[in-house]
Amino acid sequence: MRFVGRAARARYRKEQIERLTEEITQVEEALAREEEAKKAAEARIDELEAHLRQFPEDDDLREVWRQLEATRANLSQLNQRVERLVETSKQLDRELRTKKQEVDEATKDIALEKDWYVYKKAKETMTEYCQDLLNLRHLHDRKQNTNERLTELNERLEELNDEVDELKGEYNVESGELNGIHLNIEQLENQLASAGVKDLREEIQHVQTRLRDIRKELEDKKQDVPAKRVHAENGQQAIEDKERAIRFIRQLRDLWRTTVDKEWKRGFVFDKEGPQDFESLVTETKKQFGTLVKEQNASALERQLSTQFYEQQTDLMEYRMKDYPLSETLPEELEEYRSEHEQTMLETWKMKSERRVIELFMRGQYVSPYTVATYVKEEEERQQDILNEADKELYEEILFKSVGMKLRSRIRRAEMWTKEMNSIMGNRNISSGLTFSIKWKPRTAESEDEMDTRDLVHHLKQDAQLLKDEDLERITTHFRSKITRAKQHIQEVGDGETLLQVLKEVLDYRKWFSFKIYFQRTNEPVRELTDHHFYKFSGGEKALAMYIPLFTACYSRYQEASAEAPYIISLDEAFAGVDENNIREMFEVVEQLGFNYIMNSQVLWGDYDTVPSLSIYELLRAKNADYVTTIRYRWNGVKLSMNTPEPVEV
Secondary structure (H helix, E strand, C coil): CCCCCHHHHHHHHHHHHHHHHHHHHHHHHHHHHHHHHHHHHHHHHHHHHHHHHHCCCHHHHHHHHHHHHHHHHHHHHHHHHHHHHHHHHHHHHHHHHHHHHHHHHHCCCCCCCCCHHHHHHHHHHHHHHHHHHHHHHHHHHHHHHHHHHHHHHHHHHHHHHHHHHHHHHHHHHHHHHHHHHHHHHHHHHHHHCCCCHHHHHHHHHHHHHHHHHHHHHHHHHHHHHHHHHHHHHHHHHHHHHHHHHHHHHHHHHHHHHHHHHHHHHCCCCCCCCCCCCHHHHHHHHHHHHHHHHHHCCHHHHHHHHHHHHHHHHCCCHHHCCEEEEECCCCCHHHCCCCCHHHHHHHHHHHHHHCEEEEEEEECCEEECHHHHHHHHHHHHHHHHHHHHHHHHHHHHHHHHHHHHHHHHHHHHHHHHHHHHHHHHHHCCCCCCCCEEEEEEEECCCCCCCCCCHHHHHHHHHCCHHHCCHHHHHHHHHHHHHHHHHHHHHHHHHCCCCCHHHHHHHHCCHHHHEEEEEEEECCCCCCEECCHHHHCCCCHHHHHHHHHHHHHHHHHHHHCCCCCCCCCEEEEECCCCCCCHHHHHHHHHHHHHCCCEEEEECCCCCCCCCCCCCEEEEEEECCCCCCCCEEEEEEECCCCEEECCCCCCCC
């Protein structure tokens, strides 16, 4: 036995002590672990109690829930209001576009900004123009009357000069006669000594009478001479006044010509390639700006200039724009003219010759806006050339590498999909002998800068390194034109689309093609399925024409799925309006394609011999009931039976 002997007992005690010591150690370790678990549990309990104390009361939760429901109701009302406002905005936008179209149609021949204030000013300007035209007519009539009066005065002056000459001739004649009389008197006195006295007296009386008559006539002539001299002096003064007016007009004309010539040389209106002489300048100015001068006065143009100056000042901050007046000095030879009419014409010249000069600082000096515009245009053209080259590289990178690979892949897949659909539709065994097919036809170019889809796809399928430079240029021009037209359409419609959306729209290869459906009867040629042919079909043939391409397209897409994927389709009001025989054929097509389908209908059951198996549910709802009862049926290809549930033991 193991307890026989002292040594054995001591060894046994030692073994028991060691075993018990080891068990005590294990128990102590287990106790320590339990103590740690207890402390962790107590800490967790404290933490949970703290969370419980922080958890809101039921009343608070109910209040929060009530506020949440009220917020949801307000949000729903706000959404409805937003929808109404959006609809109202769309309606107002449509009305605004209609009004804009009407205004554009009514003002298409009027070169004015479409603004009420501009048209109001144009109306006021037109009224002022009519008044000025009337005043001009009056001035023209006065000028003609003055010219006629001047002509009459010149003619009268010539008549007065002729009369003076006549009076001088008469005076000379009378003086000759007087000298003759004196000579006769001397002769008579000489004859007195030799002749008789009576005859001498009679002769003397006759001579005296004649002498009185001559003196009287001479006095009358002398009285007429001052009046005629005054008349002649007045005519001479009128001639001097007219000569002065003509001299003034000529000097003023030269001044206007000098002023216009200075304005021409500033290059604000015409550049170096414009009119080369003064007459051409006048003709071209009337041709280009005559309408503008008639329709808008200087004040309106100046207001527009001020508006544009302050609007563009922020954008042109780097050019440090400045605006200052510039006026011409009146020549000294014109300062002597002081009459009211002359001063009015000179004031008009001063007002018209004054101008506002706007200059921009560029390259260390102030230059005219036209110089800056020319520089900016040249810089823009240079940048555009750089951008065109960059666009070309970008299009090459996109169309022939990253995006181009996807486009080519999807176009090839679409072509294969079209062939698969035609193969599937051609293999359908339809009792009426009607078959269908589709064609994926490329669209033609919409503008001269664009390419036909056939040519575009042909180039995209090729290696980019093998394409010619002109081919790359054509492709770049094509997509640039597409993007430009898309941007213009967005600006006109105002949809707010981004450039990324525009690029997606342009690169959507599905819009490069159009699908055409064709049909063929037995022993007849293939025809395109147009509305004319479609409406000649029977009801069943119309259903086949609608459903077979649709089912075939779904089947073709499902071919890309894995082998385990179900071919699920769902039809609402399936085959409505199709007769029983054609519904049977439609189910046959669905079964041949292997679809898993869900259909609902008010009259359709699906118990046709072309359907090998089908689960059917009939939904029943009592009047005003808040539940729906289902009755399950099973079609096994031969018989329709009701599936009754097995009784359940209670």
